Amino acid sequence: MNNSDLLISMQEKIDAMQDALVGMEARIAGLMEEAAATEQVAETASSGNMGLTLFVFALAIFLGVELITKVPSQLHTPLMSGSNAISGITIVGALVALQNVPADSPMVIILGTLAVITASVNVVGGYLVTDRMLGMFKSKKEG
Amino acid sequence: MQSFAYIIASILFIIGLKQLGSAATARRGNMISAVGMLLAVIATLAGSGFSWTWIIAGMLIGGAIGAIAAKKVEMTGMPEMVALFNGSGGIASLFVGWASQQNPGPGGLTTASEIPLFLAVLIGGVTFTGSLVAWAKLSEKIDGKPIQFKGQQIVNIAVLAAILICGVLFVMNSGGTWNPWLLLIVLLSFVFGIMVVIPIGGADMPVVIALLNSYSGLAACAAGFIISNTVLIVSGSLVGASGIILTGIMCKAMNRSLGNVLFSGFGSASSSGGTAVEGEAKPISADDTYYILEAASSVVFVPGYGMAVAQAQHAVKELAAQLEENGTEVSFAIHPVAGRMPGHMNVLLAEADVPYEQLVEPEDVNPNMPATDVAVVIGANDVVNPAARTDEASPLYGMPVINVDQAKTCIVLKRSLRPGYAGVENPLFFCENTRMLLGDAKASVQALVSQFKED
Structure with missing residues (x-):
């Protein structure tokens, strides 16, 4: 078998693996929906959902790995700043911290507000800068 | 209802991330993920009992800062910007953790929320100061060289051990307006963040930024465990995983x-070794470079951090356009770790309107290198160092490089004959077919462009 044959057969194998991965992703997305739905039930039932949150966590890590492995290097910067913007989701935690604040506790107000400010910087800045960057990526066809 | 909205938001994040992975859909992917974020925020605020004044004030202030920064930043300053946004997300998770200790909600604090609280504060704090140090190194506010001292590892281990002890003590006693253990954890995590980034050299910053990106996601994920919030856990761990993968890709490159x-302080004086290079570099004038380029039928540009520093991307694009008009085949070979951030060069060239089809990766360009007439190296050094292939004593040995030395002629644009950022000698400069065009990269390229225009 010469080199180019070897390359072609390797390419074919890689393609087959990629197809398998796409299938797995679809299944994981389905599982995640189920898991989240199950958790909704659990939440309404009672607390004690630690096991389920860990389950969701494990699936999400796995999904994240599957999603990113195939990204071409030219997109690394936007991918990084785009996923960085997603990590600003901690803003939800900041909002919850400012919910039902006990009377007479300036400490919660200060910490919560600081959390909202810094998370907003992350969210707004992250999405805008990613969009600005991606707006510059042009194909030859688009001129 | 809220959980349902959170599920939709998580799915939007997943679709968004997936679409960010391909050039054609990336921009839409980013928007989809932004819509997911908006949905998550609205769903959260659908509850009751919020301190609206502070929330609105915080969002307006933070949003304005973020928007202005995102609009103002130069594309060359993008690594610094990403580092700062990372740090901002990290400190936000730290504040969320701390605020939850003060306002734990109806159930109070349990071990199941105290452990993630500890982790959110720890990882958030490390991300914050680590990102600030990375930012300072990138913007050259402090020296980009690794800062190392004797017993550094021991100090780091001691700090980490102290943090873990404080963590245990905090879980045992988590109450109080000024909980001493929590305050110590905040302080020590700040120290630890500084300690882990200072020994890393400026040229390794792509790895560090990708890793800190991963941390900021994990911090958000920990914050999600405190309040048992699925959307935080899902999106935080997505970011955590993607950051780790990106870190792995950078390391591999x-x-x-x-x-x-993380630990070797690559590029410090002690580690820069390799066989000493003998020979004389051959300088070339802009006029002669013009004649070589004018006669070439294929030209490969290899940009590096020096192009970013000289802000030469627009001039380079203009030169490429002139060459194409002249019938020359032009491409840009981009090494994954060229610059100070993953994909840094791609962003700069995209800003200068270079279509992304012209940007090629090393493994695609290397096989054609011997048939290439001219390779033009613009401010790149370590990523084109042939010692990585040939000299086993070189610290770069084994790193995949762009084989510009195999081109028929190699023209290196460089400010001076100093070694690169990693402090390693580059035998490329002394090759038989290498010519050095010394001077500011932008000025040199502009001189070539005006030569073509006069023609």
């Missing part, structure tokens, strides 16, 4: 393990 990047 440098042929080094993550442990090696």
Whole structure:
């Protein structure tokens, strides 16, 4: 078998693996929906959902790995700043911290507000800068 | 209802991330993920009992800062900007953790929320100061060289041990307005963040930024465990995982393990070794360069951090356009770790309107290198160092490089004959077919462009 044959057969194998991965992703997305739905039930039932949150966590890590492995290097910067913007989701935690604040506790107000400010910087800045960057990526066809 | 909205938001994040992975859909992917974020925020605020004044004030202030920064930043300053946004997300998770200790909600604090609280504060704090140090190194507010001292590892281990002890003590006693253990954890995590980034050299910053990106996601994920919030856990761990993968890709592009990047202080004086290079570099004038380029039928540009520093991307694009008009085949070979951030060069060239089809990766360009007439190296150094292939004593040995030395002629644009950022000698400059065009990269390229225009 010469080199180019070897390359072609390797390419074919890689393609087959990629197809398998796409299938797995679809299944994981389905599982995640189920898991989240199950958790909704659990939440309404009672607390004690630690096991389920860990389950969701494990699936999400796995999904994240599957999603990113195939990204071409030219997109690394936007991918990084785009996923960085997603990590600003901690803003939800900041909002919850400012919910039902006990009377007479300036400490919660200060910490919560600081959390909202810094998370907003992350969210707004992250999405805008990613969009600005991606707006510059042009194909030859688009001129 | 809220959980349902959170599920939709998580799915939007997943679709968004997936679409960010391909050039044609990336921009839409980013928007989809932004819509997911908006949905998550609205769903959260659908509850009751919020301190609206502070929330609105915080969002307006933070949003304005973020928007202005995102609009103002130069594309060359993008690594610094990403580092700062990372740090901002990290400190936000730290504040969320701390605020939850003060306002734990109806159930109070349990071990199941105290442990993630500890982790959110720890990882958030490390991300914050680590990102600030990375930012300072990138913007050259402090020296980009690794800062190392004797017993550094021991100090780091001691700090980490102290943090873990404080963590245990905090879980045992988590109450109080000024909980001493929590305050100590905040302080020590700040110290630890500084300690882990200072020994890493400026050229390794792509790895560090990708890793800190991962941390900021994990911090958000920990914050999600405090309040048992699925959307935080899902999106935080997505970011955590993607950051780790990106870190792995960067390490692979440098042929080094993550442990090696984090602990070896690559590029410090002691580690720069390799066989001394003998010979004389041959300088070339802009006029002669013009004649070589004018006669070439294929030209490969290899940009590096020097192009970013000289802000030469627009001039380079203009030169490429002139060459194409002249019937020359032009491409840009981009090394994954060229610059100070993953994909840094791609962003700069995109800003200068270079279509992304012209940007090629090393493994695609290397096989054609011997048939290439001219390779033009603009401010790149370590990523084109042939010692990585040939000299086993070189610290770069084994790193995949762009084989510009195999081109028929190699023209290196460089400010001076100093070694590169990693402090390693580059035998490329002394090759038989290498010519050095010394001077500011932008001025040199502009001189070539005006030569073409006069023609």
